[in-house]
Amino acid sequence: MKKTIIPFGPQHPVLPEPLVLDLILDDEKVIDAVPTIGYIHRGLEMMVERVEYTEMGFVVERICGICSFMHGMGYAVSLESIMNVEVPERAKWLRLIWAEISRVQSHLLWLGLGADAFGFENLFMHCWRMREEVLDIFEKTTGGRIIHSVNRIGGVKRDVSDSELAAILARLQELAKAFEETARIFASDPSIAHRLGGVGVLSAADALETAAVGPMARASGIRTDTRLYGANLYDQIEFEPVVETAGDCLARAVVRMREIPQSIDIVRQAIEKMPKGEGLPLENKPRGNPVGETFTRLEQPRGEVLYYVKANGTKYLERFRARTPTFANIPAMIKLVKGCDLADVPNIILTIDPCISCTER
Amino acid sequence: MDREPFLARVEGYHKGGWRLALINAASVLTADEAEQGAVDVTWAFARDAEFEHIRERIMPGDEVPSISPSFSAAFLYENEMRELFGLNVTGINVDLQGQLYKTSQKVPFSPSAIRARLEANAAAGIASATMPVAGAPAHGAAKPAAIAPAAAPAPAASKPGAAE
Amino acid sequence: MSFFSKSPWIFHYDASSCNGCDIEVLACLTPFYDLERFGIVNTGNPKHADILLITGSVNERNIEIVQNLYRQMPDPKVVVAVGACACSGGIFARAYNIQGGVDKVVPVDVYVPGCAARPESIIDGVVQGIAALEQKRKKTA
Known part of the structure; x- marks a missing residue:
């Protein structure tokens, strides 16, 4: 059989972002896939040369418009650890709450895009309608729908009043109730089971070998979650990572689906545990310029993100590096694409929840 | 760097059930090292909350x-x-084959490229970082750099395994 | 108004955006903002499209892609640059790999500000794009 090479991307209806895979086909079977990125490469990490460390956070937030809050938080946590800044407790809790709300937002976004990819447009519209509720909460509390800019080195910029937090929780719990119906469709609809079930199976051994992170690894039966290690107040939260064992596209969708009510429950616990009252301190401003280096790990909606920051005592950092979850999941994705049918490629690519602007920075 | 001992150490992590967390390169921007074109490469491995790394200085x-x-x-x-x-x-x-990124500048993160950009910025009067001058005290020499993964909770979980 | 401006088809390309504007473009098409009530359909094929929405600034690698997509669209056509990056390079104008706004590569008719651009302003930009499309059609007719 003659081999065919089909270029997938950079403009493809399934992905809003340009990812390029050269798919090498033997008849309908994919036998190899060669990734090419760089269509969104901005050279953001090298902007540390020209942007002072106090302002670099705003650039880091724009690594990706979906996990924008978490990127801003990761940058702030890194600098706080280098400069030994103690963050006020209420600010830490607010960060945790916003982080979990952005997980809900990101997963709803993905479920919608996923539904669109396997031809279930109705479900896409449903998920995105619910997502608007979450964006409303963000807009009300931070001022921005997508880019929030509430993280500061040493704390957060805005407070959210206790009554407002109670209202947010009520709204989220209502959303969780409405989501039950959507979740039921995902779990029981025969066309979804046909399209996703048994497709793109990643075994637990392969997930370890390819260093997969986040929902990708958890759907293959690996209990991994950076939140378990307790930093950023997660040690005070009771939760058990959602783990599925099938490892197929459906399992990856189900993991994200089950994480939505879980995140809402984490928000509830946080609101109960945080110190109450008006006018509590929210920010301890750092002094001087940072010296030293650090690694920071956070659990983003797509998995573990790693930041490396090296500072040399000037107002410009020497090196900033973000290893985003999609970057870590691409080897697993390529492994899955090999051997699958051409028609399944869009679904497999989508179920890793790719964020190309994160990957290329 | 010594190839065989390094690869043996990496294989040790593999056998021990560690996951590759990150390989990171960083141009060393102290005066002499930047002149020579030194790049520090860090291989980081994670096993649940544990986080270790190997670091080597690579010369051109x-x-x-x-x-x-x-x-x-x-x-x-x-x-x-x-x-x-x-x-x-x-x-x-x-x-x-060099086709992953297709950047407008060749090897944009290398010490020589950074130097070229910073010098061009200085000549054009654009605010930016400056290259350290040989003979002057290195940036940040006052305090030794300490590495700890900030997300790991207790010192017990972070074992800096630096080898230089 | 001709049949043309009553149902323009749009086509979206992400040049080097951070995803922020892209998901807002998509959000415009979902029930809450519902761009489709203007008869607008999002298509994945440039040859079907009347309006090109570009988010993000251009870099070395995607210049030819943007030009190629623009070339494939039938005349008359309108380009809407969505977001600060597409207008001028935005916050990334200082990054080494960024060449600048989309207007360095293809002619832009409507500029939509914002980082990220809000759905309301994107809708406004597209509606202005329809007017520009109508003018161009009259000129060529």
């Missing part, structure tokens, strides 16, 4: 062996290091 022309025999997922990092830093990484299992 040095060979950096690929760790793909132990960690097959290393190829993206290694291709990236080669394209952005111009490091001579050998034996990558998936060799993307």
